[in-house]
Amino acid sequence: MNVSREKRNGIFLLAILAIIIGVAGIVVFSLRVDPIEESLKLNPVINSLWIFKDDEGNALSTDVLVFYPQTGQAAAFNILGNTGAIYKSLGRVDRIDSVYREKGLLVYKEEIEKLIGKKIPFTIEIKLSDLRFLADYFGGLNIFISAPVDETDENGLRCLFPSGAVLLDGDKVYDYFMYKSPSDSASDVVDRRQAVFLSFIYALKENRSIVFDKNNFEMYEEKFKSNIDRKNLYNLLNKISVVDTDRFSIQTITGSLRTVDGQVLLFPYYDGQLIKDVINQAVSSLVSGDSMNQNRVYVLVIQNGTTEQGLARNTSFLMQSAGYEVLEIKNAERNDYEKTEIINHIGNSEAAKSLGNFIHCTNIIDEEVLPETADSTSAAQADFTIILGRDFNGRFVKGN
Known part of the structure; x- marks a missing residue:
């Protein structure tokens, strides 16, 4: 009985020792690992x-x-x-x-x-x-303030800030x-x-x-x-x-x-x-490394080429969220476009491809300007025109 107890005690001590060694190993390893790398x-x-x-x-x-x-x-x-x-x-x-x-x-x-x-x-x-x-x-x-501020806020705090690029100390920040x-x-x-x-x-x-x-x-x-x-x-x-x-x-x-x-x-x-x-x-x-595209805000005209009401307007919200500027939303000349088109007015194929990747559109048409229309002024100011087709409907909802 004593021998059995001694064996059990020995096994117990070995188990504790193994745990201690294991924990120590984990601690040492964690200290050596660089989480950033x-x-x-x-x-x-x-x-x-x-x-x-x-x-x-x-x-x-x-x-x-x-x-x-x-x-x-x-x-x-x-x-x-x-x-x-x-x-x-x-x-x-x-x-x-x-x-x-x-x-x-x-x-x-x-x-x-x-x-x-x-x-x-x-x-x-x-x-x-x-x-x-x-x-x-x-x-x-250094914070850019677009318009001067001189008012008392809702908590009774008097706020005075000049406009322009202003260097604010800690209290002012x-x-x-x-x-x-x-x-x-x-x-x-x-x-x-x-x-x-x-x-x-x-x-x-x-x-x-x-x-x-x-x-x-x-x-x-x-x-x-x-x-x-x-x-x-x-x-x-x-x-x-x-x-x-x-x-x-x-x-x-x-x-x-x-x-x-x-x-x-x-x-x-x-x-x-x-x-x-x-x-x-x-x-x-x-x-x-698409730095050229990152460093510029591209301007879009979005046209609805389908019968779905509000598609161009809703898409404009999406594009603004992605950092694009939407110049105009309108209905296309017809409403039976099967596939979405991107018209590239500026000859920048990389930017057009990036836009296409975002909206899952490979149908890109290179063209410096749109054909003469009553709205050619707005088209000339845009970098790209997106004409939404039936294939665009629900694209983001499905996560495609």
Whole structure:
């Protein structure tokens, strides 16, 4: 009986020892693995989630930053707080920022990953109080303000901002981010907050020699909350800080507004397939080095060549979401087009192909100008004309 007990004790001790060795091995291995390099083995771009939040735990601004380190090119996608869906994590239809407030960052990230169809391995949260300090560390944020502001907002805050490119200190950045004018639309508030995010990324680049000095980084690092440790955060921010700011812009989810349980929610077009397609197109452009097309906003005329009412108007929303400018929507000369056509007025085959890839159209007609018509002036100002055929109907809904 004693021998048996001793054997059991020996086996038990060996098992404990094996567990200890295994855990130690995992810890050592995890310390050696660079999560950024591991991520790049799976995906050539680095996806990170940036959240500006208040001290009460509310996400005030959320952006997915897609960065291609080989060229320094990047794109950002703003996730509007009132983006609506049936969120399984909440068990109800609600705003997506409610997920962050009630369930925390991890679940919030998972819901955004479902929305955009991409994994996001890295997260960065910045409190507005810390943003204020960071802006001062950077020597201010340079923000373009289109019109002067001199008014008292809905919370009684007096706001004074001149127009033009203005260098704002930390307190002014905070005020610019937070103020809400009675005359503001929801998009005005979003635009201001995105201007702050863009300026923050620009300032990170302009101050990289200071920020990433080994003796200085600790002061900056404590203002960021991330899901990676200090060393890897340093590497991540250092990589992002070389972003090509001349070709960096933000796109915002678009959709239809509906009131649900007293809340005005934005439901992305085509059951969310559009935002996935937009991001896929952006990533493809980053990786392919299609910088010429990224650096220009192309102008479209969209014509409805079918009997479906409102098809050109709805398509214009999609194209604007993808970063195109829509000059005009109208009915085509006839309504029996079987296949969608793209008419290339500028001779740019690469841009035409990129447009065709986005709307799944290979029927591209090269033509410098449209035939003379009463509307030839608008056609001449457009880079491309899209004539929608019956094959276009439901294309994004099906996710083709």
